Amino acid sequence: MSTPIVVEGLTKRFGSFVAVSDVTFTAPAGAITALLGPSGSGKSTVLRMIAGLEEPTAGRILMGEEELTPKSVQERRVGFVFQHYALFRHMTVAENVAFGLRVRKEAKDVRDARVRELLELVHLDPFADRYPDQLSGGQRQRVALARALAPQPQVLLLDEPFGALDAKVRQDLRRWLDELHRELGVTSLLVTHDQEEALELANQVVVMHEGRIEQVGSPKEIYDEPTTAFVAGFVGSANVLHGEVVDGHVHLGSFRLPGADHLEEGSAAAAFVRPHDVRVSPGDGDTTAVVERIASLGWLARVTLRLADGDVVVAHVPNDELHGAAEGARVSVDLRNARAFEVPVGEEAGAGPVD
Amino acid sequence: MSTTAKRGARGGHAGILAACLLYVGLLLVLPLAGIVWTALKPGLHIVSDTLREPDVRHALLLTFQIAVITVLVTTFFGVIVAWVLVRQRFHGRSFLNALVDLPFALSPVTVGLACFVLFAPGGWLYPFFNARGIQINFALPSMVLVTIFICIPFTIREVVPVLEEIGLDEEDASRTLGASVWHTFRKVSLPNIRWAIAYGIALSTARAIGEIGAVLIVSGLIQGRTETATLFIFRAAEERQLPQAYVVALLLAAISIVLLLAIETFHHRQEREMHSA
Numbered sequence: 010m011s012t013p014i015v016v017e018g019l020t021k022r023f024g025s026f027v028a029v030s031d032v033t034f035t036a037p038a039g040a041i042t043a044l045l046g047p048s049g050s051g052k053s054t055v056l057r058m059i060a061g062l063e064e065p066t067a068g069r070i071l072m073g074e075e076e077l078t079p080k081s082v083q084e085r086r087v088g089f090v091f092q093h094y095a096l097f098r099h100m101t102v103a104e105n106v107a108f109g110l111r112v113r114k115e116a117k118d119v120r121d122a123r124v125r126e127l128l129e130l131v132h133l134d135p136f137a138d139r140y141p142d143q144l145s146g147g148q149r150q151r152v153a154l155a156r157a158l159a160p161q162p163q164v165l166l167l168d169e170p171f172g173a174l175d176a177k178v179r180q181d182l183r184r185w186l187d188e189l190h191r192e193l194g195v196t197s198l199l200v201t202h203d204q205e206e207a208l209e210l211a212n213q214v215v216v217m218h219e220g221r222i223e224q225v226g227s228p229k230e231i232y233d234e235p236t237t238a239f240v241a242g243f244v245g246s247a248n249v250l251h252g253e254v255v256d257g258h259v260h261l262g263s264f265r266l267p268g269a270d271h272l273e274e275g276s277a278a279a280a281f282v283r284p285h286d287v288r289v290s291p292g293d294g295d296t297t298a299v300v301e302r303i304a305s306l307g308w309l310a311r312v313t314l315r316l317a318d319g320d321v322v323v324a325h326v327p328n329d330e331l332h333g334a335a336e337g338a339r340v341s342v343d344l345r346n347a348r349a350f351e352v353p354v355g356e357e358a359g360a361g362p363v364d
Numbered sequence: 365m366s367t368t369a370k371r372g373a374r375g376g377h378a379g380i381l382a383a384c385l386l387y388v389g390l391l392l393v394l395p396l397a398g399i400v401w402t403a404l405k406p407g408l409h410i411v412s413d414t415l416r417e418p419d420v421r422h423a424l425l426l427t428f429q430i431a432v433i434t435v436l437v438t439t440f441f442g443v444i445v446a447w448v449l450v451r452q453r454f455h456g457r458s459f460l461n462a463l464v465d466l467p468f469a470l471s472p473v474t475v476g477l478a479c480f481v482l483f484a485p486g487g488w489l490y491p492f493f494n495a496r497g498i499q500i501n502f503a504l505p506s507m508v509l510v511t512i513f514i515c516i517p518f519t520i521r522e523v524v525p526v527l528e529e530i531g532l533d534e535e536d537a538s539r540t541l542g543a544s545v546w547h548t549f550r551k552v553s554l555p556n557i558r559w560a561i562a563y564g565i566a567l568s569t570a571r572a573i574g575e576i577g578a579v580l581i582v583s584g585l586i587q588g589r590t591e592t593a594t595l596f597i598f599r600a601a602e603e604r605q606l607p608q609a610y611v612v613a614l615l616l617a618a619i620s621i622v623l624l625l626a627i628e629t630f631h632h633r634q635e636r637e638m639h640s641a
Contacts, residue, residue, distance in 0.1 A: 062536050082539040089540040095533035098637065099555040108551075109541035153537075160541060 011039040011196045012073040012163045014059060019068035021054050028054045030220040032068070036164075036213070039194045043201055043211035045231075047243065051220040052200045056166050059198065061085050072163055088157030088195075092169040094149040096141040102152050103128070103137040109160035127155040130189070147178040154186075158193070165197040171206065183210060204244050208232060216240050238350035241281040248287070248322045248344075250280045251352065259349045262318030264296040269349035277352040286345040287324035289314070291332045294341030298322065300334050314342060399617055403610035414611040419588050423596035423612070429504070430579075430592065431572040434511045438568050439561060442519025447553075449520070450527040464521070467514050476581030479510050483582075502584035507592070510578035515571050519564030526560040527553075529638050559634035566627045570620055 014036040021029040029051040036042035044052040057063040059070055061082035070077040077085055097105050103124050110120045128134040131151040141149055150170055157165060170186075171179040187210055190197060201207050207214050208228040216223040216231060216239075224231060224240045235241035242249065252261040257270040259280045266280045289300075289312060298314035301321070305311075310331060312324040322342070326334075334340050404410070414420055449461055467475070482489050483500040493500050500506045534556070538548040576594040583590035585599065593612055600609035 060540055062540070083542045083544060085540075086542075087540055089537065091533050091537060093533060095537040097534055097538070097552055108538070108543070112542040112547065156537075156541070 011194055012075075013038040014042075014164055014196060014198065015069075015071040016055070016059065017069045017071070019055060019058060019070065020066045021051070021058060021063060022066045027220050029058070029065075032217075032220075032222055034215050034222060034225050036196060036198055038073075038196050040212035041190055041197045041199055041210055042213045042215060043199045043207035044215050044217060045201055045204060045207040045244070046217035046223075047202055049219075050217040052202075052217045053168055055217070056168050056198060056200045059164075060087050060089050060166050062089075086160070086162050088160070088162035088165045090150070090153050090157050090165070090167045090170045092172045094141070094146075094153045094173075096149055096152055096156070098141050101138050101140055102133060102144070105141070105152055106155045106159050108156060113160055123159060127159055130158075131155045145178075146174045147182055150174065150182060151185075154189075158195075163196070165195050167197065167199045169200055169202070171203075172201075179206075186210065208244075214244075216244065218243070235281070235348060238279055238281070238352075241348050241350065245283060246323075247281040247283055250282065250320055250322070250344075250347075252278055252280065254278050254349070259347070261316075261320065263316070266344055266347040266349070268347050272349060272351060278349045279352050280344075280347045280349045282322070282344045282347045284311070284323045284325040286347075287312075287314070287322055287326075288343040288345065289324055289326055289331070289334055290341045290343070291334065291338075292341055293339070294343070296342045296344070297339055298342045300336050300338050300340055303331070303334070303336055314340070316342070396617060399610060399614050403607075403614040406607055410607055411611055411614075414608045417608065419591065420596060420608065420612060422588050423591045423593045424615075426504075426507075426591065427573055427593040430508055430511050431569050433508050434515050434572040435565055435568050437512050438515045439519050439565055442516070442564060443523060443557070443561060446520045446523035446527060449524055451532075464517055467516050472510070472514055472575065472577030473581060475513050476510050476578035479506055479513070479578070480582050501582055502586060502590055504590075506582040507579050507590065510582055511572050511575050514575055514578060515568040518567040518571065519561060522560045522564040522567070523557050526557050526634060526638060530556050556637070559630045559637060563627060563630040563634060566623050566630060570623045570627075573616060573619060 016035070017033050019029055019032040020027070032051070032055055034042075044055060046052045054063060058065045059077070061077070061080065061084075065078065068078075072085075097108065100108070106124045106127055107120050110123055115123070124137075125134065128137055131154060133148060133151055133155070136144065136148065136152075141152070144152065150173075154170075171182055174182065183206060190210075199207070199210060208231070211228060213225065214228055214231045215225050218239045223237045224235065226234070231240060231244050235244060241247055250259070250261050250266070252259040252265075254260075254269045254272045254274055254276050255265070256274075258265040258267050259269045259278045261280070266282075268280070269278055272278050296316065298316045300312060301315050302313040303310050304313075305328070306325075309325050309327050312326050312331075312334065314322045314324060316322060322344070324342075415424075445460075445464065449457065449464075480501055481487050483493065483506060484490060485494075489500070498505070500509075530553075534552050535548050538552045539545075543551065574594065576592075576598065579592055580595060580598070583592070583595060585591065585595060587599065591599065593616055597609045597612050597616075600606070600612070
């Protein structure tokens with residue numbers, strides 16, 4: 010029943026500005042694919058082109074075997090959920106959900122049954138006769154989802170669906186959407202700038218940056234095996250250490266990190282190390298650092314370390330592995346799973362503490 | 365010290381309030397009260413007597429006709445122009461936007477004269493209509509034309525900000541649900557701007573009924589034929605038929621007050637709906 014979406018060489022120019030540049034990927038049938046990127050990366054434009062709300066400058070969009078590109082929005086049978094709900098403010102919840110069915114001239118009894126079924130699905134059956142302004146943000150977005158699903162779309166497109174909600178509601182809705190998707194299995198594309206959201210919900214993540222695709226992969230691949238410096242810095246948090254490639258290692262003053270075999274000897278490189286890949290042990294080792302600050306985050310501590318050559322590294326250490334380290338103490342540091350990339354010109358990925 | 369300062373501030377506050385009330389009272393309420401008082405001084409029978417006069421009846425009917433045609437035309441095209449201004453990006457958009465406000469800036473007398481010259485013998489459009497035996501000047505068509513011109517901005521200026529504020533999301537949502545552009549306009553956009561349209565209609569009606577400058581020039585002031593309610597007041601006052609002039613003026617003032625109430629209501633409704641959802 011569900012269909013994959015195939016995007017081939019999709020490009021969108023607004024005047025001389027290139028919003029989307031040669032984007033190609035496949036969203037597998039029945040899965041959730043996340044388009045992840047910072048604002049202005051072109052991810053929403055890709056989604057709007059798939060829906061037919063924007064016309065591509067070049068490229069093709071296919072839904073299964075069927076070519077979508079020449080079709081109008083109305084013919085595409087996509088469900089679209091907007092960041093700011095976009096509910097029809099002068100219609101009740103039930104009328105909102107029934108809108109797509111009414112347009113398709115469904116019989117009244119079919120329509121009523123379907124509306125009831127969907128409102129139950131989104132747990133809003135007691136709110137059928139309310140108007141959008143009588144609902145909370147989370148409830149509104151559930152109505153919007155029910156409205157999008159009512160005409161049984163082949164694909165569901167979600168444009169930052171939780172972006173306008175506060176943290177707690179966002180968490181709940183995310184879990185709820187996950188369950189709903191397991192139940193319905195409709196091919197879904199989720200646009201988000203929230204990496205946590207993408208990693209938690211998606212089966213596949215497409216990372217976008219400045220209109221281009223940086224990497225396509227499973228959440229695990231994106232997190233553990235970033236293929237570009239941008240992905241390494243954007244997905245999850247990472248310490249960034251700048252050095253020079255010598256002998257397949259990144260040399261950083263007093264010490265060196267492995268994993269730079271693929272880089273040209275002598276070139277400038279940045280090594281990305283996740284805070285949880287930084288181990289701290291007492292005493293002197295190959296690499297030593299001074300503990301500048303220890304902040305407790307409950308079961309783990311965020312330890313700010315200053316290396317001998319002045320670089321600052323943030324470590325996430327479970328409390329029982331602190332080994333009595335205290336602020337001002339000298340400790341031995343082990344940086345694991347470093348990923349080295351050529352230094353992107355004009356870009357500085359900062360050390361990002363995770364919460 | 366603080367108490368004196370407070371008292372001083374409060375005193376200043378009261379002073380400003382009093383000045384405002386005096387200003388509004390003198391300039392707005394006093395003339396209105398004057399009209400009511402003077403018009404009804406001879407007794408209430410003067411109202412029915414005046415309304416029985418053929419000239420008065422004709423003038424009121426003519427004003428009504430002009431207002432209805434004007435409102436129909438300016439509302440229909442106003443919504444379209446507003447739509448185009450907000451939803452379309454094209455060269456000359458800011459020029460069109462500025463042009464819409466021209467009637468606000470132009471004196472109605474100038475508008476009247478321009479129209480008159482256009483349709484007078486020797487004018488650009490005279491040969492065309494003369495050949496077909498259609499009289500424009502000194503007749504209903506020119507009076508309607510100038511009134512429409514003057515009322516063009518009202519609906520547009522009310523609808524544009526509402527369309528801007530509401531944004532495109534609801535329309536986009538409607539289209540992804542399979543609705544045609546026309547269906548989207550009727551079922552989604554139109555209900556969202558209905559109070560702005562009503563507001564525009566009320567403003568245009570008030571303006572159309574009150575218009576005199578432009579109509580004065582193109583009408584030729586033919587008693588019983590091209591005389592609107594405002595023109596009747598103008599002539600009656602000149603010819604010392606003051607009681608009749610007062611009664612018609614009173615009637616127009618009453619209509620204005622009703623429209624004013626309507627305008628306020630529509631405005632509030634629109635504000636409320638704009639900030640819902």
